[in-house]
Amino acid sequence: MASSVESAPQHGRWIDEWEPEDPRFWETRGRRVATRNLIFSIFTEHLGFSVWILMSVVVVSLPQAGITLSVSQTFWLLIVPNLVGAALRIPYTFAIPRFGGRGFTTFSALILLVPTGMLAVAVTIPDPPYWFFLATAAAMGLGGGNFSSSMANISFFFPTSKKGFALGLNAAGGNLGVAVTQFAVPLAISAGTGINLVNAALMWMPVIILAAACAWWFMDSLTSAKSDGESYAEAMREGQTWIMSVLYIGTFGSFIGFSFAFPTLLKALSDGRSSWVGAAFTGALIGSVSRPLGGWLADRMGGAKVTITVFGCMAACTYTTITGLAAKSVPVFFASSVALFILAGIGNGSTYRMIPLIFSAAVGTGSEPGRLDEAMKAARRKAAAAVGIAGSVGAFGGVAVNLVFKSSLESGSLQPALWSFLGFYIVCCALTWWCYLRKTVAIEWSPSLAYANV
Template identity: 45%
Template sequence: MKPARPETGRWIEDWDPENEEFWQRSGRKTARRNLILSVLSEHIGFSVWSMWSVLVLFMSPEIGLGFTPAEKFLLVIVPTLVGALLRLPYSYAVTRFGGRNWTVFSTAVLLVPTLAALWFVQQPGTPLWVFLLIGAAGGVGGGNFASSMTNIAVLFPRHLQGRALGANAGGGNLGVAAIQLIGLLVIATAGSSHPAYVIAVYLPLIVLASLLAALKMDNVAAVRAAPGTQLEALRDPHTWWISLLYVGTFGSFIGYGFAFGLVLQSQFGATPLESASYTFLGPLLGSLARPVGGLLSDRWGGALITLCTFCAMAMGTGVLLLASARGSFALFVLGFTTLFVLTGIGNGSTYKLIPVAFAKRAEVAVTSGHDATEAFAQARRLSGAVIGIAGAVGALGGVGVNLVLREAYGGPAKSGEPAFLAFLGFYLVCVLVTWAVYLRKRPDAEPAVQRVPAGTRRAGAPRG
């Protein structure tokens, strides 16, 4: 049966990716096309969101924009915070307006902070508060992740969700590395006095991505959330356990990605060129590792991969402490780069926990006599809501990372060691949570899984 499309708008009403015949006939092609364009839009959103992690490397008295290290950390904290706060409403917006419609809007609106940044970075003497406002506007790019992931989660069958979400998020995360690589190329070729060159690259890309989304993407009715879905997700304990773990993975990735260049300058006195030469490498490898986390989770389970990842992240943080104590630049960069890779793997594995948790609940509901179609549709909607919530909380973790680093380097020691000790303690907490909630067999675990999601009904029961 061909998906129905009303005369007005581009909506696909009948979407059932778990139906193998439908998937092979038309679903797979449609899902992949939307995934590719979603990755493009999210990639540009991440680049605009993390733009200030690059622009602060250019800011110096030589171009009339001399700010202190504490002020520069503030310039990377503000867009991180706004992007985190926007993730929840962005996740809801895609369920209200549709994946295609919201992608067009959320991509096109990136022109506002990009054009503003392009103008004011060329104005010597621009006060800090102006850049803080522009950085806050650039935070809209951080919201694209949540709407994109919510949309992609419903497009693919459950056994492919790990790799689909991993590819979508990994391609988006590459936006952090991409703009940092562009910053390196500008500094290496034109010098550190032309930040406008970095920004100008993205103007035609934003226009192109908006047009492609308008022409080639679809709205899928299955993404629509029933009233109260987000509230139900907020009451679910899985939402908060997974959000905590995502603070450790994505919060670390985005926090480190925004601050790495400033950390190298503060810890070792690196020049803009030296900083830019290394800052892109970690986000690049971490982004490429995210689909790997999804694939590994599809094979061995998200809980096991997440546990192993946090154990390794704790050891990687120990390397940073050792490098700081010895003053070893090379070991420090190696430790940070390793942490980036691990955060990428953990991002993919943590998100894999979401559809699995709610799919198991739907399976239990079906064995209890509830309607299978409604049970699994509700599971997909709850998964989409939790993806948005966890994405927002995880991005707030990036704010926390930058605040801790700002306090550490602004303190008497002028060193990141207090921050690294705090991160080490948090990763150990995440190890315990992953083991206790998702791996350890507990007598009280079964009732939580058996709770029937709202909106399901028993087979043959009348619809109310």
């Protein structure tokens, strides 16, 4: 006779019983349903990133369309979507238990018609006011929140043993949206005669409608998906949460901040040569693909060891970027910047992998054997909350990156910004060593926990 979880009741695509930790349920039904939801979650999250980063490509072509902006105005158009996207990450996480994965994913896709519609208006009306461009950039930030809702939703579908791989695929698929936009939009706006900026908006609208339709018809909501405000409150009181948030600023903050700025920087340094600007997508592409590599390396070498190595290499690459800038060598600047994207992607994976291990190892050093299972479950909930907090703080790091670029370029040189980044990466190296690799604080592997060193 089929178990109750095998025939989990479903109403209006709400699933009432979901037991992914039950091997029989997972093999007979759970894997198929979870995989289907993961596929369409990646689609929608990917689209969210694509719209989130869209202004980074549009601003490069505004002068050719007769719209001239100052350095300050240009960078505010890059900063505002980053700021809004970062601010939305935590509320988007709590939306999944409230509205269901299917319903909220459909909504988060459809609402992307707002920024794309506003962009279509902004680039077609005569003498568009700057405030309307700012409002459009702010609306694009809606795409940045999709990461958190998508990650939260998928985390409920998979068993603990498979959650890391599923979330890694989900994150990497979303991050690839940056590269797709920076590759495809320049081709779209140059199609035909002259610069057709409206294509940068219109090309996404059918895809947005398709993503929303797929989410509505093929995704599910789980009644067992519950908000966990208590775990968030506990995670916010943990010093480890904020240490890891600082490290995530160095990895994801660098990735998303550089992604927003890279086309503009290449245009400025290459005197607008389209060959270099057109290659800007390379950094985000390789950085996105390298993210799962960071998690894989962390599983085998230890997350803290991978992370400290990443920050050391990022400091070295930043110095190379500075030398390329001093020599006025665009190829050196480009190559070292792409290396920074790769390292930031690896660091994204390794820092995310550290968080659950840190909280679990802390349980192993302070819990009574009889209460270990209960304590481990609480640690996993707290770690999941810490991941959400770090993700939001890391996105704010992208805002800081562009504020530093803006201030530096207004002073007449990019070098002060790069020196400040180099110093921050050295600080991250020291913080990683002090908190996780010193002999007096290093967390040893424990067979009873089945967790390796961080």
